[in-house]
Amino acid sequence: MRLLLMSDTxxxxxxxxxxxxxxxxxxxxxxxxxAGDWVDTPTLDLLTARSRRLLAVYGNNDGPELRARLPEVARAELGGLRFGVVHETGAAQGREARCAARFPDLDVLVFGHSHIPWDTTAPSGLRLLNPGSPTDRRRQPHCTYLTATVTGGALTEVELHRLPPRRTR
Known part of the structure; x- marks a missing residue:
């Protein structure tokens, strides 16, 4: 099963x-x-129409229309792994312990908000993934997204993709 992960569009x-x-x-x-911060509904409509399956949440910059269509936390079993998606996880310091305590029933937690790619594993075994942002690099050198594969109940081939700089007029 191939996954495409993004946030903060x-x-x-x-x-x-x-x-x-x-x-x-x-x-x-x-x-x-x-993992949230869509800002506009056309992007949600596009991904809903062009994706085989969409697992998504709203973020802190998403208004009432998006919040009416998306949950704050999403969960799904994908290829034998228990996934969760949330926009914010708080400060980087202590993130693994905090998320493991909040989501003890998950194998993988995808989050956004910071625009900073993140890939760590908590002592409990919870894998934490932040794909960064494909459109707003903020203080990062590149805009990014992640792909991953779920095979035999394991997350494999997690790859951070760097996008070329946008052309300006």
């Missing part, structure tokens, strides 16, 4: 559209995961 504030390399990954993904 902030459209159309940070970019006019999702980057072409990210859109090209959609047909290859069995599940698209979005």
């Amino acid at each position: 902030h459209l159309p504030r940070r970019a006019r559209e999702l980057p072409a390399p990210l859109l090209a990954e959609l047909p290859r993904a069995d599940v698209v995961v979005h």
Whole structure:
């Protein structure tokens, strides 16, 4: 099972559209995961229409229309792993222990908010993944997203993809 993970798209504030390399990954993904801060509903509509399956939450920058359509926390069993998605996890310091305590029933937690890619494993075994942002790199050198594979009940081939800089007019 191939996963495509993204967060913090902030459209159309940070970019006019999702980057072409990210859109090209959609047909290859069995599940698209979005960890919130969409900002606009057309992006949700696009991913809903073009994804085989969408697992998504709202973020702190998402208004009432998105909050009416998306949960604050999403959960799903994918290929034998228990996944959760949430937008915010708090400060980086203590994140693994805090998330393991909050989500003791998960194998993988996908989160966003910081725009900083993150891949760690808590002592409990909970894998924490933040794909960064494909449209707003903030203090990071690149805009990013993640792909991963679930095979035989294990998360494999977790890969951070760096996007080329956007062209400016």
